[in-house]
Amino acid sequence: MGTSRNVERRTILKAAGATAATLGLAATTGCGGDSDSSADGTVTLRYAWWGGEPRTIAIKKTIALFEKKYPKIKIKPEFTDYEAFWEKFQTQASGGNPPDVFQNAVGFLRKYDKRGVLLDLKTQADAGNLSLDNFRNGVLANGQVDGKQIGIPVGANTMALVIDLKAFKKAGVEAKFGWTWDEYFEALQTIQDKLKIAGDTGYFAIMYLYDLYLRQNGKAFFTDSDLGFTEDDLTQWWTDGYKRVKSGLVADPKKIEQVKPKSGLSAGLAASEFTWDNFSIRYEGEGESDYGLAPIPTTDGKDTGQYLGSLMLSAFAGTKHPKEAAQFISFMVHDPEVGKIMGYDRGILATTEQYDAFKPADANNKGVAAYENEVAKAGVLGKITPHPSGADVIEAAFLRLGGEVAQGKSKPADAAKALFSEAKAAFAG
Structure with missing residues (x-):
């Protein structure tokens, strides 16, 4: 997936509804460096994702919401297109320096779990820093491998x-x-x-x-x-x-x-x-x-x-700030305002809080929601x-x-x- 330009073109063009100009967006606001803490106790987390310009604009708005609620946690965004993301991530993972929190997909879970890169977020859920409640249609299981919760779904699609x-x-x-x-x-x-x-x-x-x-x-x-x-x-x-x-x-x-x-x-x-x-x-x-x-x-x-497949958020097993990373992920998948901002960019919203908060106004998004509801009612959905x-x-x-x-x-x-x-x-x- 991360090594083929054809795969990247087919997936990212579709996922973002991108134009050629949109795909020109390959900016990053940093290329590494450990997350850090300042003298006043402020923690900085690196957050990375792939996608087109509309996704990046929306995610930056959600980051601003999070930082307002958690003033002692600052988010350093890193974003690029699909292929470049995984090429860069592989290098970062090999060097022990991946982002604290990053967008993930089912095809990469076992690969990076096998290498010890992914944090088992059950530990943070048990500590009260992350909620694993209110996920729709069983999608939470998509992020589970060998009894560990190494990905938290942000959306679902089929x-x-x-x-x-x-x-x-x-x-x-x-x-x-x-x-x-x-x-x-x-x-x-x-x-x-x-x-x-x-x-x-x-x-x-x-x-x-x-x-x-x-x-x-x-x-x-x-x-x-x-x-x-x-x-x-x-x-x-x-x-x-x-x-x-x-x-x-x-x-x-x-x-x-x-x-x-x-x-x-x-x-x-x-x-x-x-x-x-x-x-x-x-x-x-x-x-x-x-x-x-x-x-x-x-x-x-x-x-x-x-x-139902899904995009997810994962955290680096070696992050210096697992509590804050878990709080950030929990906010991003449960906060209703985040749901309103993201809409169905990454799939039908995964939690009931966000799904109920976002009311699609356009025919396209209404059609996607109606389609998934019809498929669910038909009783044909199996496990991933x-x-x-x-x-x-x-x-x-x-x-x-x-x-x-x-x-x-x-x-x-x-x-x-x-x-x-x-x-x-x-x-x-």
């Missing part, structure tokens, strides 16, 4: 299908809960036949979508320590995907590349795209059509394989798939190799073999 509403309506096809993969691809074929555009922008290089497909079939992308599928499984997935590129059902990857940083969906090259539901806000700003969230296709007409150490490297490899298959540069079987080889090295690292 995979969704974003569709061009006008294209679907014009073609006379409907997306509905419980539809199967066969029905999905039949709908895309109708769109291709009637509208002369591709149905999908390139579904088969998205690791998290493949995870859902595997879960629908009794497997998962990861086990606690390995891959949860076979080379033959992946070869079939990529073979089917490449056939759909050749038939025009999936958009030409060269054309998708040409329109970046705009997505292929909002550029009108295809009628649908799989992504995280809270990333869907980007499309209205980029495209000229109307877009909506549609259900994930299924294998059996019921089970989507979905779960475990992510072993090395998951970030494997996600980058999956995207890269899937892209090579789409372009005809690698045969599906060869790409699958390469992924398993790279996964073996990543797990051993």
